[in-house]
Amino acid sequence: MREMQKLNNFLRSIPLHAVIIGMCLVWLLPTVGLLVTSFRPVQDVNETGWWMILAPPQGSREYRQFCGSCHGDDGRAIEAVNLADPEVISQYRRSMYLAATFNKEFGGQIHIEKDQRPSDQEIADILAYLRRLSGLEKRPRLWLSNYIDALAGFRGRPGETYTEECAKGNIIPGERSCNFFKDMTTAPAAMGRAFINSLLVTIPATILPILFAAFAAYAFSWMDFHGRQVLFAILVGLQVVPLQMTLIPIYRIYTSLGLNGTFLGVWLFHTGFGLPYAIYLLRSFIGALPRDLFESAYLDGASLWTAFFRLAIPLSLPAIASLGIFQFLWVWNDLLVALVFLGGTTPVLTYQISSLVSRFGTGWHLLTAAAFLSMAIPMIVFLALQRYFVRGLLAGAVKG
Amino acid sequence: MNKGDTPAVMKQGNFIPWAFVLPALLILFAYVAYPTVNTFILSFQNADSTRSAAAACQPGQPCWGILENYRYALTSDVMLTAFRNNLLWLIVMVGGTVSLGLLFAVLVERVRYESVAKALIFLPMAISFVGAGVIWKFVYAYPVNPGDPSEPIIGLLNAVVVGLGGKPVAWLTEAPWVNNLALIVVGIWIWTGFCMTILSASLKGIPVEILEAARVDGASEWQVFWRIMVPMILPTITVVTTTMVINVLKIFDIVYVMTGGNYSTDVIANRMYMEMYQHQDWGRSSAIAVILILAIIPVMIYNVRRFREQEATR
Numbered sequence: 051m052r053e054m055q056k057l058n059n060f061l062r063s064i065p066l067h068a069v070i071i072g073m074c075l076v077w078l079l080p081t082v083g084l085l086v087t088s089f090r091p092v093q094d095v096n097e098t099g100w101w102m103i104l105a106p107p108q109g110s111r112e113y114r115q116f117c118g119s120c121h122g123d124d125g126r127a128i129e130a131v132n133l134a135d136p137e138v139i140s141q142y143r144r145s146m147y148l149a150a151t152f153n154k155e156f157g158g159q160i161h162i163e164k165d166q167r168p169s170d171q172e173i174a175d176i177l178a179y180l181r182r183l184s185g186l187e188k189r190p191r192l193w194l195s196n197y198i199d200a201l202a203g204f205r206g207r208p209g210e211t212y213t214e215e216c217a218k219g220n221i222i223p224g225e226r227s228c229n230f231f232k233d234m235t236t237a238p239a240a241m242g243r244a245f246i247n248s249l250l251v252t253i254p255a256t257i258l259p260i261l262f263a264a265f266a267a268y269a270f271s272w273m274d275f276h277g278r279q280v281l282f283a284i285l286v287g288l289q290v291v292p293l294q295m296t297l298i299p300i301y302r303i304y305t306s307l308g309l310n311g312t313f314l315g316v317w318l319f320h321t322g323f324g325l326p327y328a329i330y331l332l333r334s335f336i337g338a339l340p341r342d343l344f345e346s347a348y349l350d351g352a353s354l355w356t357a358f359f360r361l362a363i364p365l366s367l368p369a370i371a372s373l374g375i376f377q378f379l380w381v382w383n384d385l386l387v388a389l390v391f392l393g394g395t396t397p398v399l400t401y402q403i404s405s406l407v408s409r410f411g412t413g414w415h416l417l418t419a420a421a422f423l424s425m426a427i428p429m430i431v432f433l434a435l436q437r438y439f440v441r442g443l444l445a446g447a448v449k450g
Numbered sequence: 451m452n453k454g455d456t457p458a459v460m461k462q463g464n465f466i467p468w469a470f471v472l473p474a475l476l477i478l479f480a481y482v483a484y485p486t487v488n489t490f491i492l493s494f495q496n497a498d499s500t501r502s503a504a505a506a507c508q509p510g511q512p513c514w515g516i517l518e519n520y521r522y523a524l525t526s527d528v529m530l531t532a533f534r535n536n537l538l539w540l541i542v543m544v545g546g547t548v549s550l551g552l553l554f555a556v557l558v559e560r561v562r563y564e565s566v567a568k569a570l571i572f573l574p575m576a577i578s579f580v581g582a583g584v585i586w587k588f589v590y591a592y593p594v595n596p597g598d599p600s601e602p603i604i605g606l607l608n609a610v611v612v613g614l615g616g617k618p619v620a621w622l623t624e625a626p627w628v629n630n631l632a633l634i635v636v637g638i639w640i641w642t643g644f645c646m647t648i649l650s651a652s653l654k655g656i657p658v659e660i661l662e663a664a665r666v667d668g669a670s671e672w673q674v675f676w677r678i679m680v681p682m683i684l685p686t687i688t689v690v691t692t693t694m695v696i697n698v699l700k701i702f703d704i705v706y707v708m709t710g711g712n713y714s715t716d717v718i719a720n721r722m723y724m725e726m727y728q729h730q731d732w733g734r735s736s737a738i739a740v741i742l743i744l745a746i747i748p749v750m751i752y753n754v755r756r757f758r759e760q761e762a763t764r
Contacts, residue, residue, distance in 0.1 A: 063560075066557060066560060066561065067561065069557060070554070070557055070558055070561060070567055071567075073550075073554060073571070074567050074570045074571065077570055077571050077573070077574065077639065077642075078570055079606065080585045080586060080588075080589045080606070080639070081573070081574075081585055083585070083588060083589065083606055084584065084585045084588060087588065095604065096602070096604065097602055098602055098604070099602070099603060099604050099605075099606065099609050100604070100606075101606070101609070171600070262473050262474040262477065263474060265470040265471070265473065265474065266470060266471045266473075266474035266475070268470060269467045269470035269471045270471070273462050273466070273467040273470065274462075274467070275464065275467035275468065275471075281471070281475070285478070288478060288482050288483070290696055290746050290749060291482055291486055291743065291746075292699075292700050292719075292739070292742050292743055292746060293700070294700070294719055294722045294723075294738075294739040294742055294743075295485065295486050295489050295739045295740075295742070295743050296481060296482060296485035296486060296489065297485075297726060297739075298485075298488075298489060298492060298726060298732050298735060298736055298739070299484070299485035299488035299489055299492070300481065300485055301726075302499075302732075318477065318481065319481060321477055321481070322477050322478060322480065322481025322482055323481065323482070325474055325477060325478055325482075326478065326482070329474060354462060354466065379576060382578070383577065383578030383579065383580070383581075384578075385578070385579065385580050385702075385703045385706065385707075386702055386703070386723065389723070389727070390723075390726075390727070399578075399580075400578050400580040400703075403580050403581070403584060403707075404580055404583075404706065404707050407583070407584060407587070407707055407708075408710065414588060414591070414604070417584050417587075417588075418584065418588065420584075421580075421581045421584035421585065422581075424577075424578060424580070424581050425576075425577045425578070425581045428576040428577050428578070429573070429576055429577065431576065432572075432573065432575075432576035433569070436569060436572075439576075440572075440647055440651075443644065443647055443648065444647070444648060444651050
């Protein structure tokens with residue numbers, strides 16, 4: 051009886067699981083596609099969808115159907131014609147050469163009877179498979195070359211890779227020196243230097259607003275001064291001023307001060323835009339600390355600095371952590387500010403990717419690798435510190 | 451905490467509080483307050499802010515005088531397209547994210563892998579719009595030579611369409627409905643996790659006794675959802691909705707990366723950037739920014755009021 055009920059409950063919950071898992075799959079698959087593609091050789095990316103990654107290589111089915119029975123699955127069954135020998139296969143540079151052998155007679159028997167021959171497309175697939183089988187074309191299923199190309203800002207014809215071109219000694223002055231570390235940090239399209247720039251922009255632009263906000267939030271919570279409530283209400287309102295509303299004036303000021311394209315300019319801009327939310331979040335946290343705590347500390351002779359640095363700051367570390375994550379991700383993922391104030395002279399990751407996207411003919415293998423490079427750190431931050439992230443989100447959007 | 455409540459021992463005089471607040475206030479003034487006012491002024495001036503906007507008027511053409519930039523921003527074809535698209539974004543994306551987020555939040559409570567499932571839905575929030583743009587551009591990939599049947603299909607969505615017996619669709623260039631909706635789907639993919647997280651936390655705040663009592667009295671799950679859950683978390687639903695409205699009004703990166711605003715997918719924020727950067731027209735660009743903030747201000751007033759209410763009950 052209980053078994054029946056269990057089964058019944060299970061059957062009734064199937065639609066529920068189907069909806070949840072289905073939605074999770076829809077959310078996950080696009081990212082998986084990007085990740086898989088970023089590790090696939092460019093020829094594979096253009097020949098088959100990423101979901102075919104586990105499928106047998108191109109042409110293997112056709113090979114088994116037409117050749118496998120005599121030549122064997124490894125191509126070595128007929129000793130006189132070893133299909134696993136690259137020298138044998140290299141004679142067939144085109145599929146028509148391969149097709150020509152079908153007419154020939156071997157040991158008094160025609161190679162393949164006319165009505166059993168593969169179609170042109172199938173012959174091409176078989177040849178592609180033979181090139182792989184013989185090792186003539188050494189292309190692994192997954193490789194890191196896309197990442198090397200993306201980091202070094204490699205631009206070449208389809209099918210070329212940074213490693214191969216440099217092995218051949220193809221140096222392009224000003225773009226490719228073939229010293230990987232040099233290219234990574236200087237090549238115009240290099241993701242390497244964009245990564246470094248992103249770090250250089252993001253770290254100070256995360257610390258500065260939190261620093262200023264901590265002082266202000268403390269004053270708004272535990273100090274008495276004229277206009278406190280009004281100032282704070284204005285601050286809360288400033289949170290919704292869109293970035294677009296300030297770009298032009300700041301851009302003009304920066305032009306006259308020579309701050310365009312500098313890190314300082316972007317740090318300060320992000321600080322300005324991070325402050326309202328930062329002050330707001332920290333105030334709701336510091337303001338919620340018990341008052342007795344501060345009162346008794348002061349009665350025990352603590353100074354303002356002690357109360358601030360030894361009480362308020364350590365106790366609000368969880369809030370500072372969520373704030374830090376938010377600001378970090380916001381700045382790291384920002385495109386608009388980077389476009390306007392940094393542009394191509396000091397490209398950050400988002401800028402570099404967006405210009406890769408709009409440049410005609412950038413292959414998916416490069417784009418996906420570049421995109422994943424930019425997503426790796428946010429994903430690690432999110433997965434490691436998810437708790438603080440969610441907490442900050444709730445504090446910002448629900449409490450106030 | 452009300453003004454005047456500060457204990458006597460914590461009084462810091464007049465100087466120190468300002469020393470704490472002033473650095474932040476100065477930066478806020480320089481980077482948010484002053485530029486906002488300045489942008490208002492620039493919106494009444496011509497492209498390089500040397501003369502009144504009326505200077506750009508051509509004889510015989512319609513002219514709004516000093517409001518000439520607003521004539522462009524409110525009546526030109528490109529802007530009307532942007533308004534239409536932003537409206538579509540507002541309806542579909544806010545509706546989509548809030549309802550999907552709510553649906554998922556309600557359903558996921560009932561399974562044991564709740565935290566993993568939630569993390570998966572939330573993950574897109576961590577990555578950039580640019581990254582999401584690349585991810586989805588790949589999902590939407592369309593054959594380079596659509597006429598060539600031997601060209602392999604590498605875009606996931608078109609593979610599904612073809613697998614179901616259809617023809618590949620040019621998701622990003624098929625104007626105006628297919629491509630705009632395709633872009634909005636990316637927005638929904640990114641923001642549903644945000645709505646889900648907040649709504650889920652709010653749902654958990656509903657006392658279990660109330661739900662149990664309703665179920666004991668014979669209420670169906672459907673009734674429990676509509677008659678108890680939704681009314682009880684209605685304030686949160688409102689908050690999430692207004693936040694999403696602001697987010698959608700400011701949407702820029704997705705459009706910039708995926709279509710560049712071409713094929714009639716332009717939105718207000720992208721128009722503003724284009725006028726500023728490509729056409730170097732400070733006047734028009736500022737006018738568009740002003741329209742953007744005017745759309746946001748009602749929400750801002752609502753936010754401040756909500757803050758006041760909360761202060762009052764604290």
